[in-house]
Amino acid sequence: MLIDMLQQRKTISRGGCMTQLFLEHFLGGSEAIILVVMAYDRYVAILVVLYFVPSIFTYMRPVGTYPVDKLVSVFYSVLTPMLNPIIYTVRNSEVKNAMRSLLK
Numbered sequence: 001m002l003i004d005m006l007q008q009r010k011t012i013s014r015g016g017c018m019t020q021l022f023l024e025h026f027l028g029g030s031e032a033i034i035l036v037v038m039a040y041d042r043y044v045a046i047l048v049v050l051y052f053v054p055s056i057f058t059y060m061r062p063v064g065t066y067p068v069d070k071l072v073s074v075f076y077s078v079l080t081p082m083l084n085p086i087i088y089t090v091r092n093s094e095v096k097n098a099m100r101s102l103l104k
Contacts, residue, residue, distance in 0.1 A: 012020075089095050
């Protein structure tokens with residue numbers, strides 16, 4: 001590029017143009033691949049930490065059945081799926097009005 005600036009001729013050859021075009025696309029593609037790999041690495045790092053916290057609770061406890069285990073399993077299998085419909089039902093204005101009229 002410096003040689004082209006010093007010469008009188010201000011155009012580049014077809015081969016030089018293709019070389020620049022190839023290098024720009026190659027470097028741009030490699031940068032995109034590196035960004036995808038970095039994003040995947042970050043995703044795996046977060047996922048492993050989230051997976052590791054429940055596994056500590058599961059594997060670090062002594063062998064045996066405790067009442068707390070039953071309570072935790074009931075909470076996660078029954079109460080947690082019910083929370084979302086309950087919350088949206090209570091936020092509904094028709095349900096609010098019906099509850100108010102019922103409590104009066």
